[in-house]
Amino acid sequence: MKRSDRLIGMTHYVLEHPLQLISLPFFAEKYQAAKSSVSEDLTIMNNMLQQEGIGYLESVSGAAGGVRYIPHYGKENSESFINTLCHRLEDPNRLLPGGYLFMSDILGEPETIRLIGRLFATKFAPLDIEAVVTVATKGIPLAYAVASFLNVPVVIVRRDPKITEGSTVSINYVSGSSRKIQTMVLTKRSLKQGAKVCIVDDFMKAGGTIDGMKSLLKEFDAQVAGIGVLAEAEDEEDERVVEDYTSLVKISNVDVRNQQIEVRKGNFFNELD
Helix, strand or coil: CCHHHHHHHHHHHHHHCCCCCECHHHHHHHCCCCHHHHHHHHHHHHHHHHHHCCEEEEEECCCCCEEEEEECCCHHHHHHHHHHHHHHHCCHHHECCCCCECCHHHHCCHHHHHHHHHHHHHHHHHHCCCEEEEECCCCHHHHHHHHHHHCCCEEEEECCCCHHHCCEEEEEEECCCCCCEEEEEEEHHHCCCCCEEEEEEEEECCCHHHHHHHHHHHCCCCEEEEEEEEEEEHHHHHHCCCCCCEEEEEEEEEECCCCEEEEEECHHHHCCC
16 A cells, blocks of 8 residues: 555544544554554654644553544634634624524534534543533534544433433522523433543533533532533623633623624633643
């Protein structure tokens, strides 16, 4: 096999298996090449991944070692994407009663969702996440996008139990914005005890729903290592019940009457290397 052909095959494989440790003998056998040639190929791949700003290859030494692809979206790429997202969300036609924004079109765009997944994966990749948790329904596309880059399953918290999911754990929680008592449930088979998880959601006001998910996850002894939200409402900061989260955009200065809105970058860049 020509090196160019082998490079395409190896690159495709690592991109399709993020965070998975892949041994050099595996590639050597799969592509009928010497380990030294595979090692040179991996160096070329690593340089190109970093040059494109989409990640890098991490080498693990030892008998059980190899390489794994770490998804990491570069700061320049991330800033360009988030600036475009802010501009799109500032359209006054998106304003809904209560200061909410219409975002269903964005949440339905595969390319946009995939890029959002890349950004959150950049934040969460070093945390050894075992599952991505979200609440039905609008957060589901985001959760699957993040999970695809972290190579972990998605766990969906629901408002009511489904008979097809077996026994469940449920809790009551206080919605941060409406102060209403609501219920959320999670099937017992969906998450192993003690799992390390991240929570992903599309929009956060006071954070009552996310805080409810955290309480529910305590019933599974799960460790919430990270929280990611696409958009946060700045005017709810004083009443926010959630800390240590990552947001991509921040909704501020919402004036429904005059159809004006300001959208700024969230805190994603505060912690981006």
